Amino acid sequence: xxxxxxxxxxxxxxxxxxxxxxxxxxxxxxxxxxxxxxxxxxxxxxxxxxxxxxxxxxxxxxxxxxxxxxxxxxxxxxxxxxxxxxxxxxxxxxxxxxxxxxxxxxxxxxxxxxxxxxxxxxxxxxxxxxxxxxxxxxxxxxxxxxxxxxxxxxxxxxxxxxxxxxxxxxxxxxxxxxxxxxxxxxxxxxxxxxxxxxxxxxxxxxxxxxxxxxxxxxxxxxxxxxxxxxxxxxxxxxxxxxxxxxxxxxxxxxxxxxxxxxxxxxxxxxxxxxxxxxxxxxxxxxxxxxxxxxxxxxxxxxxxxxxxxxxxxxxxxxxxxxxxxxxxxxxxxxxxxxxxxxxxxxxxxxxxxxxxxxxxxxxxxxxxxxxxxxxxxxxxxxxxxxxxxxxxxxxxxxxxxxxxxxxxxxxxxxxxxxxxxxxxxxxxxxxxxxxxxxxxxxxxxxxxxxxxxxxxxxxxxxxxxxxxxxxxxxxxxxxxxxxxxxxxxxxxxxxxxxxxxxxxxxxxxxxxxxxxxxxxxxxxxxxxxxxxxxxxxxxx
Ligand code: DQQ
Numbered sequence: 001x002x003x004x005x006x007x008x009x010x011x012x013x014x015x016x017x018x019x020x021x022x023x024x025x026x027x028x029x030x031x032x033x034x035x036x037x038x039x040x041x042x043x044x045x046x047x048x049x050x051x052x053x054x055x056x057x058x059x060x061x062x063x064x065x066x067x068x069x070x071x072x073x074x075x076x077x078x079x080x081x082x083x084x085x086x087x088x089x090x091x092x093x094x095x096x097x098x099x100x101x102x103x104x105x106x107x108x109x110x111x112x113x114x115x116x117x118x119x120x121x122x123x124x125x126x127x128x129x130x131x132x133x134x135x136x137x138x139x140x141x142x143x144x145x146x147x148x149x150x151x152x153x154x155x156x157x158x159x160x161x162x163x164x165x166x167x168x169x170x171x172x173x174x175x176x177x178x179x180x181x182x183x184x185x186x187x188x189x190x191x192x193x194x195x196x197x198x199x200x201x202x203x204x205x206x207x208x209x210x211x212x213x214x215x216x217x218x219x220x221x222x223x224x225x226x227x228x229x230x231x232x233x234x235x236x237x238x239x240x241x242x243x244x245x246x247x248x249x250x251x252x253x254x255x256x257x258x259x260x261x262x263x264x265x266x267x268x269x270x271x272x273x274x275x276x277x278x279x280x281x282x283x284x285x286x287x288x289x290x291x292x293x294x295x296x297x298x299x300x301x302x303x304x305x306x307x308x309x310x311x312x313x314x315x316x317x318x319x320x321x322x323x324x325x326x327x328x329x330x331x332x333x334x335x336x337x338x339x340x341x342x343x344x345x346x347x348x349x350x351x352x353x354x355x356x357x358x359x360x361x362x363x364x365x366x367x368x369x370x371x372x373x374x375x376x377x378x379x380x381x382x383x384x385x386x387x388x389x390x391x392x393x394x395x396x397x398x399x400x401x402x403x404x405x406x407x408x409x410x411x412x413x414x415x416x417x418x419x420x421x422x423x424x425x426x427x428x429x430x431x432x433x434x435x436x437x438x439x440x441x442x443x444x445x446x447x448x449x450x451x452x453x454x455x456x457x458x459x460x461x462x463x464x465x466x467x468x469x470x471x472x473x474x475x476x477x478x479x480x481x482x483x484x485x486x487x488x489x490x491x492x493x494x495x496x497x498x499x500x501x502x503x504x505x506x507x508x509x510x511x512x513x514x515x516x517x518x519x520x521x522x523x524x525x526x527x528x529x530x531x532x533x534x535x536x537x538x539x540x
Contacts, residue, residue, distance in 0.1 A: 004305040006502040007479040010365045010530035011338055012293075013062055013311040015052055019044050019302075020309045022201060022275035023290035024051060025085035025095050028283045030119035033059050035290065036068055037311070038082060038275075044308040045299055049079040051097075055120055055536070058334045059288070059314050063536040068124050075099045075107055075131045082201055083108075084149040084277065086158075086180075086218075092116065094180055095124070096160065098145040099131060105141040107131035108162065110181065120536070133175065133183050139164050146201045146232075149279070150180070152219040154248045161190055163199030163231060170196035170231060170262065172204070174251055191229055191253045196263035198234035201275045204253075205287065207243075211321025213328070215287030217280045221248040226319060228327065229253055231262050232275050239268045239276050239291065241327065243319070257325070266326055271441055271457040271483075271493040272296065273312055288332060289315045293480065296443075296453040296495040312493055313475065313482060320489060323462045330488040331367075331475065339367055339526035348520045350408060350512035355418070358525065361508035364413060364501075365528040366476040368508070371469040373519040375405040375428055376435045378468065392429035394440030394458030399423030400513065406438075408518045411509040412476045413446065415500035421509070422446040422496050424474050424483050426461075428514075437461045437470055439485035439492060446496035461490045469521060477528070478502075 076099030083097025409425025
């Protein structure tokens with residue numbers, strides 16, 4: 001069990017013990033960032049869910065507070081499920097959440113802070129008229145959950161979205177209200193996608209078209225903005241998003257490219273990342289994404305370690321005005337405050353088939369940034385060298401495969417003899433007859449343990465013809481590897497469970513398994529410090 005202790009994270013949000021899932025109602029209020037979360041206070045597996053609550057001044061160091069809400073009413077006695085916060089026009093905070101009733105019907109309930117003067121928002125009062133929404137005709141009572149943050153329409157009415165499904169089609173139902181208590185269903189869905197199953201944890205928000213990394217309050221609309229619709233797909237447990245136009249008079253949403261809709265298009269993350277939710281941070285004028293990272297080990301191991309699941313690092317999120325087709329996600333700047341001593345490499349030619357240990361790279365807490373020359377833009381003769389057959393996919397053991405350009409990248413949480421290693425890398429392949437870069441996390445050799453899901457993940461990375469480098473930022477935190485490729489165009493999060501490559505026995509390597517040499521232009525790796533995460537009372 002000491003190995004289990006080494007798998008606990010040093011700078012990701014997790015409770016002291018037991019099970020956590022979806023982030024709920026993230027918000028900034030009077031100097032404090034609040035994170036509520038789906039929490040089972042009694043064991044390390046999902047069960048009877050309450051709202052856990054923690055506060056932070058910087059989104060990095062956290063103080064645990066008492067449970068914000070527990071299942072104690074007929075309308076949430078089977079669980080206080082996922083919900084979102086909205087700032088009303090008078091500055092009050094309203095939370096809408098899903099309750100699972102005494103008959104396991106999914107209904108939407110309202111709650112308010114008991115004392116708005118308490119910046120810690122410790123006590124919550126459930127509205128006496130709950131529930132405010134029950135499943136409409138034609139919707140199954142177990143397919144109606146996870147209200148969004150509400151936004152103000154051009155007509156002055158509040159709007160909110162709730163995910164559901166009709167037969168196999170995922171849908172976003174829209175409601176409107178003048179008082180936040182009485183809600184009327186819109187006569188059409190905000191959006192629908194065929195054969196995508198139940199939509200959980202909808203999120204809907206504006207992004208600035210001009211590429212500024214600033215965020216927008218959820219009610220902003222107009223010609224300068226696009227909108228993002230996100231759905232967490234219950235069937236696959238994957239978070240898909242689509243960028244499009246919100247018609248703010250007719251309350252419809254149209255994807256920019258109808259061929260990449262929810263369910264077959266872009267994902268926030270190509271690894272483990274689910275039930276995410278954004279909020280507008282009025283403190284720093286940015287939009288921040290929280291997402292839940294599940295375990296890949298067995299339920300038995302979770303029970304033995306006494307805790308399960310973590311939150312991904314908060315990511316700032318904005319529109320990529322260079323590709324005009326995806327979001328950029330990047331760890332919030334505050335994460336850089338945890339950087340300590342740094343090791344660097346410059347202009348290193350990695351011959352085909354080489355593996356090189358990075359000197360002084362012991363440790364399991366890293367923030368690593370590296371860039372390679374981009375073989376696609378730097379080598380005119382590339383066409384002859386590419387696999388002509390199928391595009392490459394990141395599969396089990398794929399880091400060991402030999403191509404022309406790639407796999408090349410980083411081995412993290414690697415043991416001395418490389419019995420254990422998690423590979424993060426690029427591979428140059430073809431897509432629609434053109435050279436294309438794929439980024440992957442390969443977990444197949446991440447642990448000697450056998451009762452672990454070692455699936456590998458990855459995706460095609462948008463790279464402009466003018467971009468001379470391929471970049472990776474890799475954040476390592478004991479049992480987490482979070483990859484941000486090409487400045488945050490593609491993200492890949494993995495859970496890994498080393499048995500040897502723990503703490504100071506974990507090392508970093510660079511490698512090139514391709515036949516062609518590749519130049520590592522720059523690598524900077526910072527040791528990351530452990531953050532404080534304690535119950536509020538103990539620091540008084
Ligand atoms: N988790 C919550 C639900 C949500 C699901 C229950 C997604 O409200 O749909 O814990 O993980």
